Amino acid sequence: MTTVHNLGFPRIGAKRELKFALESYWKGESSRDALKGLGAELRKRHWDNQAGLDLVPVGDFAFYDQVLDMSFTLGNLPERVSGFQGDQLDNYFRVARGRSAQSAAEHRSCCGGVAAGEMTKWFDTNYHYIVPEFTAATEFKLDASRLLEQLAEARKQGVKAKPVIVGPVTYLALGKAKDDSNKLALLPALLVAYAQLLNALAAQGVEWVQVDEPILVTELHADWQHAFNLAYHELKACPVKLLVATYFGQLQENLYLAANLPVAGLHIDAINGDDDIRPVLNLLSGHKVLSLGVINGRNIWKTDLTAVLEWLEPLAERLGDKLWIAPSCSLLHVPVDLDSEQKLDAEITSWLAYAVQKLDELQVLAQALRAGRDSVKEALAANQAALAARRSSPRVNNPAVQQAIAEIDAGLGARKSSYPTRAAEQAALLKLPAYPTTTIGSFPQTAEIRHARSQFKAGTLNEADYKAAMQAEIARSVHEQEALGLDVLVHGEAERNDMVEYFGEQLDGYAFSQFGWVQSYGSRCVKPPILFGDISRPRAMTVEWISYAQSLTSKPMKGMLTGPVTILNWSFVRDDQPRSVSCKQLALAIRAEVLDLEKAGVSVIQIDEAALREGLPLRKAQWKKYLDWAVESFRITANGVDDRTQIHTHMCYSEFNDIIASIADMDADVITIETSRSDMELLDAFDNFNYPNQIGPGVYDIHSPNIPTQEHIEQLMKKAAERIPASRLWVNPDCGLKTRQWAEVLPALTNMVAAAKALRQAA
Numbered sequence: 001m002t003t004v005h006n007l008g009f010p011r012i013g014a015k016r017e018l019k020f021a022l023e024s025y026w027k028g029e030s031s032r033d034a035l036k037g038l039g040a041e042l043r044k045r046h047w048d049n050q051a052g053l054d055l056v057p058v059g060d061f062a063f064y065d066q067v068l069d070m071s072f073t074l075g076n077l078p079e080r081v082s083g084f085q086g087d088q089l090d091n092y093f094r095v096a097r098g099r100s101a102q103s104a105a106e107h108r109s110c111c112g113g114v115a116a117g118e119m120t121k122w123f124d125t126n127y128h129y130i131v132p133e134f135t136a137a138t139e140f141k142l143d144a145s146r147l148l149e150q151l152a153e154a155r156k157q158g159v160k161a162k163p164v165i166v167g168p169v170t171y172l173a174l175g176k177a178k179d180d181s182n183k184l185a186l187l188p189a190l191l192v193a194y195a196q197l198l199n200a201l202a203a204q205g206v207e208w209v210q211v212d213e214p215i216l217v218t219e220l221h222a223d224w225q226h227a228f229n230l231a232y233h234e235l236k237a238c239p240v241k242l243l244v245a246t247y248f249g250q251l252q253e254n255l256y257l258a259a260n261l262p263v264a265g266l267h268i269d270a271i272n273g274d275d276d277i278r279p280v281l282n283l284l285s286g287h288k289v290l291s292l293g294v295i296n297g298r299n300i301w302k303t304d305l306t307a308v309l310e311w312l313e314p315l316a317e318r319l320g321d322k323l324w325i326a327p328s329c330s331l332l333h334v335p336v337d338l339d340s341e342q343k344l345d346a347e348i349t350s351w352l353a354y355a356v357q358k359l360d361e362l363q364v365l366a367q368a369l370r371a372g373r374d375s376v377k378e379a380l381a382a383n384q385a386a387l388a389a390r391r392s393s394p395r396v397n398n399p400a401v402q403q404a405i406a407e408i409d410a411g412l413g414a415r416k417s418s419y420p421t422r423a424a425e426q427a428a429l430l431k432l433p434a435y436p437t438t439t440i441g442s443f444p445q446t447a448e449i450r451h452a453r454s455q456f457k458a459g460t461l462n463e464a465d466y467k468a469a470m471q472a473e474i475a476r477s478v479h480e481q482e483a484l485g486l487d488v489l490v491h492g493e494a495e496r497n498d499m500v501e502y503f504g505e506q507l508d509g510y511a512f513s514q515f516g517w518v519q520s521y522g523s524r525c526v527k528p529p530i531l532f533g534d535i536s537r538p539r540a541m542t543v544e545w546i547s548y549a550q551s552l553t554s555k556p557m558k559g560m561l562t563g564p565v566t567i568l569n570w571s572f573v574r575d576d577q578p579r580s581v582s583c584k585q586l587a588l589a590i591r592a593e594v595l596d597l598e599k600a601g602v603s604v605i606q607i608d609e610a611a612l613r614e615g616l617p618l619r620k621a622q623w624k625k626y627l628d629w630a631v632e633s634f635r636i637t638a639n640g641v642d643d644r645t646q647i648h649t650h651m652c653y654s655e656f657n658d659i660i661a662s663i664a665d666m667d668a669d670v671i672t673i674e675t676s677r678s679d680m681e682l683l684d685a686f687d688n689f690n691y692p693n694q695i696g697p698g699v700y701d702i703h704s705p706n707i708p709t710q711e712h713i714e715q716l717m718k719k720a721a722e723r724i725p726a727s728r729l730w731v732n733p734d735c736g737l738k739t740r741q742w743a744e745v746l747p748a749l750t751n752m753v754a755a756a757k758a759l760r761q762a763a
């Protein structure tokens with residue numbers, strides 16, 4: 001009989017209960033016990049949601065991040081927090097969020113400020129984890145209490161528990177050696193802690209442990225492949241069965257390695273890695289469990305259950321009780337429950353499945369495998385009907401858009417003149433000083449702004465009053481920027497809930513949900529809009545707001561747009577056409593907005609491509625294809641403008657070495673990037689490539705509440721000028737300021753502007 005299980009459940013809560021509880025605790029408005037109680041309540045509710053599965057994940061809950069949980073379990077804390085005397089949970093948040101010296105002083109805490117742990121993307125998702133830190137001196141010391149407590153909790157509730165942990169090789173591979181030592185040297189010590197952990201679980205009578213090793217779907221160096229063998233031969237002695245879980249892609253050349261690890265089972269992603277299934281069947285020895293991820297854990301569409309059964313039934317026949325089925329990956333990356341939605345269009349709702357519904361689908365499949373398709377006849381018929389309706393819906397297909405895509409030619413993506421000609425014309429028009437200063441777009445999204453928007457959406461604030469409230473915020477940011485003496489201003493993005501969702505809400509072919517929240521990091525969530533049909537732009541989306549902002553100042557006002565690749569990568573996208581086609585449709589829509597802004601007299605337009613790099617496939621072999629259509633989409637969006645219009649783009653990451661040629665190919669007049677934390681060393685990529693256009697290397701980290709000093713900013717810019725000619729440098733923060741407070745933003749930007757003025761004088 002097929003076993004049905006789940007790899008992980010979203011923890012934020014259907015109504016983002018965890019987010020609100022965390023933020024209230026951090027603000028000192030509620031107690032630690034209240035927060036812990038809410039955690040227990042969420043775990044209980046989520047296990048209830050998974051009732052009916054044969055095995056339910058335990059340990060997938062985290063107050064901030066599952067990788068950080070693993071660091072605490074392994075006793076691998078950064079040196080800077082090791083002296084902390086207070087509560088363990090508070091120390092956990094110190095690693096996650098850092099603590100400013102100022103706030104430490106205000107709270108009379110024993111220690112000064114601590115830097116937050118670095119955050120980075122979890123594989124190719126929009127989820128961010130806290131990077132484990134290693135040095136040659138790192139020691140591990142098991143603290144299994146979190147897992148053991150949650151295990152006991154689950155059992156009390158009658159849950160058939162399967163503890164979930166990040167596997168040792170993935171944990172090591174994702175961490176960072178702070179002293180450039182070889183991380184792999186730590187493997188033996190790490191394995192001791194893992195073995196203790198597995199033994200502790202075994203002592204509680206645990207049968208199966210899920211060990212997540214998604215690093216197996218990436219290209220692995222020989223020593224890392226070797227590390228896998230070493231690790232699992234070492235852990236073989238522990239008296240628990242290990243299910244090594246891989247997801248997000250194909251195992252390919254690592255398939256032999258994965259299939260031959262001395263463990264009891266292997267989970268593979270049968271959505272993104274379906275080419276692996278046939279070879280794995282031949283490689284996997286008969287006593288091992290093969291878990292297939294047959295429901296997509298990365299999107300919100302209903303699964304074609306009949307199509308899955310077509311290929312799954314023969315496998316079930318062949319594998320018998322060695323076949324397990326599950327979602328492709330943890331359901332962390334999808335929203336919780338479709339039944340929460342009250343306003344989503346009924347037709348579109350009928351095409352969707354969130355986490356709870358995906359588990360229902362899994363149960364239908366299991367039932368069909370166990371008792372035949374007839375036993376779930378109605379469910380299968382309803383599923384077929386929904387899919388057929390989606391396929392033929394006139395709302396999905398728009399012939400005019402398809403026609404426009406067919407007519408795209410190379411001319412569409414080319415500027416009229418080359419960069420030097422444009423730069424001269426733009427300089428004559430804009431008359432900017434050396435080291436021009438600007439910001440990346442957003443100013444603080446205050447509680448008042450969010451409250452006004454939530455009232456507007458609820459219908460308790462009318463449109464005119466909402467508009468007036470947002471205009472007042474825009475006016476406030478324009479005045480602050482003028483007072484600060486910035487050179488190129490922004491309107492501040494007050495009217496935007498999110499840089500992607502805002503555009504999704506206004507484009508045809510998109511639906512947006514009320515409760516489709518997905519955790520991005522810690523308490524921060526995003527609500528990816530749902531791209532379901534051909535995309536078009538019924539009307540201008542930003543022109544009125546930008547024109548209003550421009551009317552308040554004689555300084556240049558940057559028009560602010562999100563680019564097609566980023567909109568695509570941060571949306572739930574269609575599974576019925578290639579991503580590249582959806583991207584080009586978005587490109588044409590945003591291009592029209594660019595041209596409307598230009599027509600309205602906006603002479604600087606920024607097109608954010610914050611997610612261009614993270615869209616890179618996990619395997620390098622597929623990079624070129626992606627970069628080709630991504631860059632073409634950007635060019636189509638940006639390059640229809642006149643030579644005098646200055647195009648900016650922004651990317652909030654810094655590792656450009658691999659993709660610098662594509663970045664140059666985008667041909668933006670100015671690119672602003674994140675560099676402050678790397679001490680400008682990441683500009684080397686631009687330097688080595690002789691990147692020809694202008695660059696604004698970020699001079700301060702917006703993730704931190706710390707205020708950068710003028711001196712530090714000057715120093716960074718001097719380092720930048722060693723790499724890029726000063727005449728092509730801008731001065732700006734690393735990214736937008738929406739998560740900061742005005743009290744932090746004003747002194748930081750004051751110092752930034754002062755630094756730019758000092759640099760001009762010195763020049």
Ligand SMILES: Nc1nc2c(c(=O)[nH]1)N[C@@H](CNc1ccc(C(=O)N[C@@H](CCC(=O)N[C@@H](CCC(=O)N[C@@H](CCC(=O)O)C(=O)O)C(=O)O)C(=O)O)cc1)CN2
Pocket residue numbers: 126447450451452453454455496497498499500501520521523524525526527570739
């Ligand atoms: N899509 C996307 N992906 C991204 C980023 C990004 O900006 N967008 N940035 C990086 C990740 N960084 C992030 C930084 C901040 C937030 C963030 O602040 N998210 C907000 C939600 C933003 C939002 O949609 N806000 C809405 C809803 C606000 C809200 O929660 N309102 C309350 C009501 C408040 C009230 O009445 O007072 C409610 O609905 O209950 C709005 O402004 O309209 C949050 O979690 O709090 C998310 C990701 C990478 N990936």
Ligand SMILES: [Zn+2]
Pocket residue numbers: 440610650651652734735736
């Ligand atoms: Zn950014």
